[in-house]
Amino acid sequence: xxxxxxxxxxxxxxxxxxxxxxxxxxxxxxxxxxxxxxxxxxxxxxxxxxxxxxxxxxxxxxxxxxxxxxxxxxxxxxxxxxxxxxxxxxxxxxxxxxxxxxxxxxxxxxxxxxxxxxxxxxxxxxxxxxxxxxxxxxxxxxxxxxxxxxxxxxxxxxxxxxxxxxxxxxxxxxxxxxxxxxxxxxxxxxxxxxxxxxxxxxxxxxxxxxxxxxxxxxxxxxxxxxxxxxxxxxxxxxxxxxxxxxxxxxxxxxxxxxxxxxxxxxxxxxxxxxxxxxxxxxxxxx
Numbered sequence: 001x002x003x004x005x006x007x008x009x010x011x012x013x014x015x016x017x018x019x020x021x022x023x024x025x026x027x028x029x030x031x032x033x034x035x036x037x038x039x040x041x042x043x044x045x046x047x048x049x050x051x052x053x054x055x056x057x058x059x060x061x062x063x064x065x066x067x068x069x070x071x072x073x074x075x076x077x078x079x080x081x082x083x084x085x086x087x088x089x090x091x092x093x094x095x096x097x098x099x100x101x102x103x104x105x106x107x108x109x110x111x112x113x114x115x116x117x118x119x120x121x122x123x124x125x126x127x128x129x130x131x132x133x134x135x136x137x138x139x140x141x142x143x144x145x146x147x148x149x150x151x152x153x154x155x156x157x158x159x160x161x162x163x164x165x166x167x168x169x170x171x172x173x174x175x176x177x178x179x180x181x182x183x184x185x186x187x188x189x190x191x192x193x194x195x196x197x198x199x200x201x202x203x204x205x206x207x208x209x210x211x212x213x214x215x216x217x218x219x220x221x222x223x224x225x226x227x228x229x230x231x232x233x234x235x236x237x238x239x240x241x242x243x244x245x246x247x248x249x250x251x252x253x254x255x256x257x258x259x260x261x262x263x264x265x266x267x268x269x270x271x272x273x274x275x276x277x278x279x280x281x282x283x284x285x286x
Contacts, residue, residue, distance in 0.1 A: 050091065050107055052185035054084040055114055059183045067172070067180025068286045075121040085118055089142025096144040103188035105162055107144075109170045110185050112153045115141045119150070120174050120283070128281045129174040165230040165254065166195040168223050169202040176280040177207060177221065200258050207277045209255055211263060216272045224251045225276040242270025 058081050062074045074081065088111045096104065116129070119139060123132045132139075140147045148157075158167050172181045179202045186194050203209040208221040224231075228247035235253040236246055244252065252274075256264045266272075 048095075049103065049188065051087070052084075052110065052187065054080050054087070055110060055185050058084065058114070058117070059181070059185065063181050063183050064286060065183065067182070068284050069117065069120075069174070069181060070286045071117075071120055071124050071283070072285075074117065075124050078121055081114065081117060081121075085114055085141070088114070089145065091144040093145045100188055101162060102191045105158065105164055105167065106186040106188050106191050108153055108158050109167060111141075111143050112150060112158075113170075113172050113181060115143075115150060115153075116172060116174050126283065128283055130281050159227075159230060163233050164195075165227070165234060166199060168227050168230065169198040170195060172284070174284055176282050176284050177223075177277075178284060181284065196258075199254075203255060203258050207280075211266060213266070217275050218252070218267065218272050219275050219277050220251065220255075222276045222279040241268065243272065244270060244274065248274050 058074070062070045064070075088107075091107075096107070099107070118141075119132060119135050120126065120129060126132060129135055136151045137149055140149055142148075143153065154167075154171060158164075158171075169179045170182070170186065172178045179198060182194065182198065184194075202221070206219075208223075210219040211217075212219065228251045231250040231254050232246055235250040237249060237253065240246060240249040241252055252267050256267050259267070
């Protein structure tokens with residue numbers, strides 16, 4: 001009897017081993033599936049487009065068709081702007097790095113403009129953004145998990161990391177001579193068309209571009225004096241327009257694409273003086 005019982009136990013052991021192996025394989029498979037699902041979820045979260053809905057409400061409700069802002073009312077009803085700016089800071093560095101260049105540029109332009117709105121209402125009433133101490137170089141904001149000033153957003157990131165000079169007709173520093181504040185957020189999908197539209201709107205203002213044929217002069221916004229070199233990589237040429245330097249030639253090439261054939265011909269022939277308009281730093285308010 002003892003021998004028979006022992007044989008039965010010996011026969012049962014392989015079955016137990018096979019059953020244990022099956023459980024282990026099943027558990028490993030389940031863990032692997034869970035890890036894959038989590039990884040896929042994290043990737044999806046990282047590449048998901050940023051939500052600009054709250055910022056779109058701010059722009060549509062407090063900005064008019066001339067790009068002027070109702071700062072007084074915005075200050076009284078600022079929660080939606082504060083919520084949006086908090087979301088800018090909540091973006092993880094990994095999520096930001098997973099975006100396309102256009103998505104990053106759109107995000108940073110929107111961040112700069114919305115944080116500028118915050119700077120104004122934090123100090124409103126004021127006659128000019130230049131009356132706010134440290135507004136560009138000292139005041140810091142949380143942007144994609146990092147503390148940044150407005151100058152860092154513009155000069156250290158947008159201007160250095162991307163070859164997109166048209167940012168200068170999209171960044172709005174709350175002054176009357178700035179580009180109009182667009183009444184919709186910039187987005188990756190529409191960025192190129194939006195920047196072209198911003199360019200046309202900006203250059204249609206006589207303070208930003210004007211040809212004075214009787215005096216053989218071309219007047220440009222001071223923005224092109226300050227940042228004209230940013231246009232050289234895209235719009236520069238080996239031989240400058242007659243009488244113009246590298247920076248002026250590049251800016252005129254950029255400007256020309258938004259003009260009539262007659263104006264474009266005049267600019268391309270050269271032989272005129274480039275002058276820069278005075279910059280109006282008074283607040284861009286309704």
